[in-house]
Amino acid sequence: xxxxxxxxxxxxxxxxxxxxxxxxxxxxxxxxxxxxxxxxxxxxxxxxxxxxxxxxxxxxxxxxxxxxxxxxxxxxxxxxxxxxxxxxxxxxxxxxxxxxxxxxxxxxxxxxxxxxxxxxxxxxxxxxxxxxxxxxxxxxxxxxxxxxxx
Amino acid sequence: xxxxxxxxxxxxxxxxxxxxxxxxxxxxxxxxxxxxxxxxxxxxxxxxxxxxxxxxxxxxxxxxxxxxxxxxxxxxx
Numbered sequence: 001x002x003x004x005x006x007x008x009x010x011x012x013x014x015x016x017x018x019x020x021x022x023x024x025x026x027x028x029x030x031x032x033x034x035x036x037x038x039x040x041x042x043x044x045x046x047x048x049x050x051x052x053x054x055x056x057x058x059x060x061x062x063x064x065x066x067x068x069x070x071x072x073x074x075x076x077x078x079x080x081x082x083x084x085x086x087x088x089x090x091x092x093x094x095x096x097x098x099x100x101x102x103x104x105x106x107x108x109x110x111x112x113x114x115x116x117x118x119x120x121x122x123x124x125x126x127x128x129x130x131x132x133x134x135x136x137x138x139x140x141x142x143x144x145x146x147x148x149x150x
Numbered sequence: 151x152x153x154x155x156x157x158x159x160x161x162x163x164x165x166x167x168x169x170x171x172x173x174x175x176x177x178x179x180x181x182x183x184x185x186x187x188x189x190x191x192x193x194x195x196x197x198x199x200x201x202x203x204x205x206x207x208x209x210x211x212x213x214x215x216x217x218x219x220x221x222x223x224x225x226x227x
Contacts, residue, residue, distance in 0.1 A: 002202075002211070003168075003177050003200060003203055004167070004168045004200075005166070005167050005197060005199065006165070006167075006198045006200075007185075007196060007198060009163040009165065009195055009196075010193075010195075010196070011163070011192055011194075012192060012194050014192060026190070026191060027192030031192065082192065103161040103162050104161075106162050107159055107161055109163070109192075110159050110163040113192065113193050114184070114188065116187075116191060117187035117188050121184070121187065123155065141161050143160060144158070145157065145158050145159075147157075148155040149152050150152060
């Protein structure tokens with residue numbers, strides 16, 4: 001028999017003792033890689049801080065800085081629980097852009113995690129990206145397909 | 151026939167897994183193994199919907215067709 005199943009997801013990285021343990025934890029490493037994928041798409045970079053409207057720096061676990069959002073979209077991870085939350089100063093920035101960046105981070109992380117999980121289970125894995133709507137370009141509603149073959 | 155998993159990941163991380171070519175109930179165990187691996191990578195999953203594929207779809211995947219009299223299923227190729 002074969003089946004089709006649909007899942008909702010919640011990101012909760014592995015609990016760690018501190019920053020040094022986080023640096024080697026697979027969930028933190030993968031999350032950073034997913035942020036870097038999105039940064040590359042938007043011509044940006046990943047830092048460990050964001051800034052507010054007044055230019056004051058605020059430390060965060062990961063900070064996505066792009067030309068469209070120079071203050072940056074930050075991600076705080078609670079080391080004790082692994083809980084993930086977004087932090088940012090939205091002043092002067094389109095909420096649509098912020099929502100799109102958040103979605104892309106979640107989607108990239110999930111698809112990369114699925115690919116990694118399948119590879120660890122000895123599947124041959126390939127990725128394909130496309131639009132949710134065939135009549136529209138991939139942005140902002142993009143679908144990522146991960147295929148695994150044993 | 152090879153065993154395949156196709157996973158479509160939507161804009162907010164929700165995803166749909168389709169299993170093909172797994173014998174018996176093995177696909178359900180495989181789904182649990184994938185969910186467990188994802189938990190180790192920082193993704194908790196909650197099942198929204200789980201559906202067995204209809205018999206016709208499975209037969210099509212396996213290349214099985216019934217003859218006109220509905221007698222013995224034949225495997226293609």
